[in-house]
Amino acid sequence: MKRLVIESEKKQKEEKDQVSEVIKEMSPEELEAFKLERYRKFIGPLTEYHIDDMKNRK
Template identity: 45%
Template sequence: MDVFIKNGKVIEVSEEEAKEIRNQGKPVTKIAKNMTQEELEGFKKERYRKFIKPIMEYNQEQLQDKRNAERKKDEKVMESKKTLSFEYGIQKAGDGYKVVKTLGNFKSHEEAQQVMIDLVTGKRTDTEVINQHSGGDEQ
């Protein structure tokens, strides 16, 4: 895709359309050869106003849109981390160590034991336990 100015607006065109548009115009170098210094300065200012500035503004808009999309994506990730919070830890296991995942804090050993049984038997998922126990919403 290429970007061109048409009727004062930035448009995106295919490569085929871009070739066709390029073949219709005269090269700037041929036009500028016959100009006086004043005409050349005016031409440069007009070219900047009509062509370069709109493309630069278009690029800035595209970059801002991309930044906003990335910011929203980051916000969604952070929000999901808030609702699905858990901890990892290391515990001594015999002659070695194991990595453990804490899904929530429980009021009693019995409650934690019941959750573990529910997880092992498939009655509940990690996500269900995390959602229920991460925000102080213990059973």
């Protein structure tokens, strides 16, 4: 079981390193578009979910 976790962590690190390399090669315009898209797809919905969750707890 521990070996699977270590292999999974290695794979995640490799993927993160690949994404980091791609980001380094982006032009400023591409990087800005990437950040906006990432926010729209991932960060924004998570933030909205947490805000709604906090409102429902009151």
